[in-house]
Amino acid sequence: MRIVPLLLAACLMVASGCASMGSSSDAVVKAALANPARSDADRERAARDRSAELLKLAGFRCGMTVADIFGGGGCYSEIIAGIVGPGGEVPEINNAPDVLPRPVRQ
Numbered sequence: 001m002r003i004v005p006l007l008l009a010a011c012l013m014v015a016s017g018c019a020s021m022g023s024s025s026d027a028v029v030k031a032a033l034a035n036p037a038r039s040d041a042d043r044e045r046a047a048r049d050r051s052a053e054l055l056k057l058a059g060f061r062c063g064m065t066v067a068d069i070f071g072g073g074g075c076y077s078e079i080i081a082g083i084v085g086p087g088g089e090v091p092e093i094n095n096a097p098d099v100l101p102r103p104v105r106q
Contacts, residue, residue, distance in 0.1 A: 024058065024059055024083060028062075029056050030052065031082065032055070032079045032082030032083045033055075035078070035082050037078075042078075046075075046079070055080070060080055061083075061084070062084060062085045062087060062088060063087040064084045064088050065084070065088060065089040065090075066089075067090075067091050067092075068080065068091070068092045068093065069093045070094060071094060072094065074092055077090050077092045
């Protein structure tokens with residue numbers, strides 16, 4: 001199960017191009033994580049996964065469009081939406097299993 005946070009981190013970094021953007025404001029990330037609309041389970045997950053460090057590294061900024069690829073239930077999508085604000089966008093891209101290519105069997 002440890003592969004999921006690593007895969008998510010890789011997708012976030014590729015999607016954001018974080019190497020060239022710097023880091024997100026610590027205050028903005030903390031505010032997004034402290035959003036009272038988030039569930040207790042999501043708060044526990046964020047602490048366990050060290051989401052603050054990941055999101056700060058990703059360098060998301062106000063007004064950005066950030067794709068959450070295979071975002072599942074949207075835990076990170078809602079946090080990122082709090083960071084990019086009302087001028088930004090966070091499309092969550094979850095392909096249904098029947099949309100993915102199936103291996104050909106002979």
